Amino acid sequence: MSLPGLLLRQTRYALVGFRRNPRAMVLTVVMPIVLLVLFASVFTGKARTTRVDGLLISIDAYFTAGIAAYSIMLIGFSSLLISIVTAREGGLLKRYRGTPMPSGVFLAAQILQTMVTIAVMVTVLLAIGAIAYDVELDATAVFAFVVYVVVGTATMCALGLALSRVATNVDVASTIGPFIAVILAFISGVFVPVTELPQWLVDVGRVFPLAHLAEGLQRALTPAAQGSRIDAGNLAVLALWGVVAMAVAIRRFRWEPLAAGT
Amino acid sequence: MADAVITVQGLRKRYGQHEAVKGIDFTVDRGEVFGFLGTNGAGKTTTIEILEGYRSRTAGVVSVLGVDPARPTTAWRERIGLVLQESELDPLHTVRETVAMFACYYRHPRPVDDTIALVGLAEQRDARVGSLSGGQKRRVDVALGIVGDPDLVFLDEPTTGFDPQARRDAWNMIEGLRQLGKTIFLTTHYMDEAQHLADRLCILRDGLVVAQGTTSDLTSRANGGVVVRFRIPAGVSVDAVRAACDVEPEVSGTEITLKTDHPQRTLYTLTGWAEGQGVELEGLEVTRPTLDDVFLELNAGGQS
Numbered sequence: 213m214s215l216p217g218l219l220l221r222q223t224r225y226a227l228v229g230f231r232r233n234p235r236a237m238v239l240t241v242v243m244p245i246v247l248l249v250l251f252a253s254v255f256t257g258k259a260r261t262t263r264v265d266g267l268l269i270s271i272d273a274y275f276t277a278g279i280a281a282y283s284i285m286l287i288g289f290s291s292l293l294i295s296i297v298t299a300r301e302g303g304l305l306k307r308y309r310g311t312p313m314p315s316g317v318f319l320a321a322q323i324l325q326t327m328v329t330i331a332v333m334v335t336v337l338l339a340i341g342a343i344a345y346d347v348e349l350d351a352t353a354v355f356a357f358v359v360y361v362v363v364g365t366a367t368m369c370a371l372g373l374a375l376s377r378v379a380t381n382v383d384v385a386s387t388i389g390p391f392i393a394v395i396l397a398f399i400s401g402v403f404v405p406v407t408e409l410p411q412w413l414v415d416v417g418r419v420f421p422l423a424h425l426a427e428g429l430q431r432a433l434t435p436a437a438q439g440s441r442i443d444a445g446n447l448a449v450l451a452l453w454g455v456v457a458m459a460v461a462i463r464r465f466r467w468e469p470l471a472a473g474t
Numbered sequence: 475m476a477d478a479v480i481t482v483q484g485l486r487k488r489y490g491q492h493e494a495v496k497g498i499d500f501t502v503d504r505g506e507v508f509g510f511l512g513t514n515g516a517g518k519t520t521t522i523e524i525l526e527g528y529r530s531r532t533a534g535v536v537s538v539l540g541v542d543p544a545r546p547t548t549a550w551r552e553r554i555g556l557v558l559q560e561s562e563l564d565p566l567h568t569v570r571e572t573v574a575m576f577a578c579y580y581r582h583p584r585p586v587d588d589t590i591a592l593v594g595l596a597e598q599r600d601a602r603v604g605s606l607s608g609g610q611k612r613r614v615d616v617a618l619g620i621v622g623d624p625d626l627v628f629l630d631e632p633t634t635g636f637d638p639q640a641r642r643d644a645w646n647m648i649e650g651l652r653q654l655g656k657t658i659f660l661t662t663h664y665m666d667e668a669q670h671l672a673d674r675l676c677i678l679r680d681g682l683v684v685a686q687g688t689t690s691d692l693t694s695r696a697n698g699g700v701v702v703r704f705r706i707p708a709g710v711s712v713d714a715v716r717a718a719c720d721v722e723p724e725v726s727g728t729e730i731t732l733k734t735d736h737p738q739r740t741l742y743t744l745t746g747w748a749e750g751q752g753v754e755l756e757g758l759e760v761t762r763p764t765l766d767d768v769f770l771e772l773n774a775g776g777q778s
Contacts, residue, residue: 213578225567225575232566232602302562310526310558311622312551313579468528 218313222321223328230291230325239390240291241333244283248337251275251403252345262405264427265443267436271405273348276341277357277429278402282393283333284361285422288368289375290389292326296376297385305467315467323369330365341433348435356432356441363447364425367454371421373461380470396422401430421453477504478537479626479657480525485534487520494520496681497534502674507648507658509672509689511665513773517681518661519559519630525659526556526628539626552580555624555656557615559631565604569595572603573617580622593617593647609640616647626657633667645670665765669693675765677772684772692768700737701761702744705729707753718747729757 213221230236255271262274299305299318308318338357341347372389379385397403399417406414406427417423428446431437480502487495495517502508512518523529525538527546536543541550563572573590577583590599593613598606603614612632619627629648633641641664648671651658662668668675669689677685677692685692706715706728715730716723720743724731734740737760748755 218578221575221578225571228571229564229566303558303560304562304564306528307556307558307561307618309528310551310554310556311576311579312548312581314548 215314215317219317219320219324222317223324226321226325227328230295230329235386236291236294240283240287240329244279244286244333244337245340247282247403248275248279248340249344251279262407264430264434264437267431267434269430269434269436270345270347272341272345273433274401274405274430276337276345276347277433278397278400278426280334280337280357280361281364281400281422281426281429282397282402283337284330284364284425285368285393285396286390287330287333288326288365289372290393291329292322292369292372293375293379293389294382294385295322296373297379298382300376300466301381301469301471303469306469309467319373326369327365330361334361347433349433352441353432357429359442360425360428360432360446360450363450363454364421364428367421367425367450367457370454370457370461373465374457377460377464377466393422396420399423401426418449421450424449478502479504479539480508480659481535481537482521482525483535485521485524485536486532487517487524487529488532493532494681495524495531498678498681498683500676500683500686502657502659504657505652505655506673507652507660507671509668509675510659510661510678511668511675511769512678516678518678521678522628522630522659522661526554527551552582552622553625555619555622555627557619557627557629557632559634561615563603563611563614563618566602568600568602569606569614569617570599572614573621576618577621582623583621584623586621589617589621592620592650594643607640609636609644612636612644613647616644620651620656624656626659627651629658629660631661631663634663641667665769669765677769679773685768689765693763693765699733699735699763700740701763702732702734702737702740702759703729703761704744704755704758707748707751707755710751710753718744720744 252272252275255275260271261268262271263269264274305318309315338347338349342349375388376385379388396417399409399413400420400423401409401417402422424446428443428450431443431446432441434441478501482501483499485495485498486493498517498521510518510522520529524531524536525543527543530544539550539553541547567575569590570586574586577586587599590596593616595610595613595617598610603611606614616629616632619629632648633644636644645667648658648660660668660672672689674688675686675692676683706712712725719732720740721732721734732740741760745755
């Protein structure tokens with residue numbers, strides 16, 4: 213079988229596994245949708261708008277973009293981290309290494325599966341935003357959105373791979389994966405608009421990539437934003453995290469169970 | 475030499491201060507089942523992982539199918555099947571999906587359904603791996619190890635945790651693999667398994683080979699040869715029994731144990747005497763030493 217054919221086959225295999233996994237489905241598909249509906253319902257009444265970089269945006273568009281960022285983190289980072297650590301600790305990665313398959317194929321397929329899932333989820337969230345909450349989607353918004361989704365996905369996947377070295381077993385992975393995402397979501401303008409947060413917490417949040425992904429996606433949905441709505445600052449921080457994480461992942465990745473020792 | 479599938483000479487492996495393998499030699503011939511035995515910590519896993527290409531070695535010459543496993547190539551991987559110890563599978567895929575996926579990794583795989591039937595899972599073909607019993611999962615492991623149609627199969631403790639019936643079935647399956655002409659490198663904790671399956675054995679202790687040879691070579695090497703046991707007949711003194719034996723008996727209560735290298739002569743003398751006396755030797759039994767006895771003896775040898 214040719215390498216692209218094999219990659220396709222392995223990706224499809226990973227997608228089948230993902231679709232059949234109730235934990236992954238609840239964590240990465242059901243939860244973001246429920247959260248979007250909840251947040252859009254909670255913040256009703258007088259404050260129907262907030263601000264991104266001083267520009268006015270509807271609270272619904274703000275949450276649609278924020279939850280999209282959160283879901284990219286859950287799928288690209290948390291879920292990828294859990295599947296890689298599960299495969300490694302169960303000896304599956306070691307077993308793959310013992311076959312003639314180039315070992316990169318498994319990881320590439322895992323990342324492709326993540327990308328497909330993110331593409332579907334972001335589309336669903338945007339569709340809900342557009343249909344249920346009148347979020348305005350013009351060409352400029354969609355293009356800027358896609359740019360941020362692509363860079364954000366790459367960064368989150370790299371972080372998932374890098375942290376697989378820290379997560380020594382499946383329990384650790386399935387705890388820190390979602391935990392980091394939730395904590396960051398609170399201080400990155402995903403669950404609470406940044407205008408409602410104390411400045412020091414916003415500053416802490418802006419050290420991490422989720423704040424920049426969320427702000428980028430929110431800016432993409434801000435009608436008052438100028439030009440392409442793509443902010444070099446947001447992209448630079450995201451890309452920097454991605455590059456550093458990738459460098460760590462390449463140097464530190466392990467194929468054999470960490471628990472086994474020598 | 476021409477027919478050696480694996481040759482190992484002077485193999486050593488050191489982890490920091492600890493030397494796990496201290497210079498071992500053995501060869502595995504084409505088409506045989508080679509049993510590789512040893513207690514935990516004897517260096518078994520280290521050795522097999524070096525042969526499988528997972529681990530580097532400190533010293534020695536190793537050749538597996540003519541290739542140094544320290545530099546594994548794709549072509550070499552095509553010819554080797556691995557059944558690792560304790561490895562999990564994706565629980566959400568079916569048996570067929572899993573085996574079919576692995577078949578894609580090889581250039582000339584065996585037919586998928588055929589392979590599934592060979593390990594006895596034809597009926598569970600469409601069941602998810604997570605729903606299978608431990609023994610059935612291990613069969614999937616074996617199916618993945620042989621779906622590439624390898625020349626050499628490593629079976630690392632293939633039946634650990636099996637119930638007796640599952641082990642019998644697994645043995646039949648392994649004999650089936652041998653009939654396909656595969657060379658099999660088998661490690662196991664069960665001596666009866668090694669005795670049943672292996673053509674030749676290599677026993678490791680503390681990183682050294684302590685015994686090597688065919689199964690019957692090793693069992694006949696056990697001290698004292700055949701064991702004869704019976705109870706002292708009522709009304710007969712120990713001394714009378716002692717006089718009737720051609721070897722010195724071990725007495726424990728009313729039970730007598732004779733260890734003899736000439737079982738036919740010993741039995742003839744003993745039963746002739748009993749018939750002459752008109753007494754019955756209750757609980758009379760004759761046992762050959764099993765591999766278990768050999769193994770325990772070899773391991774006891776170095777403990778003190």
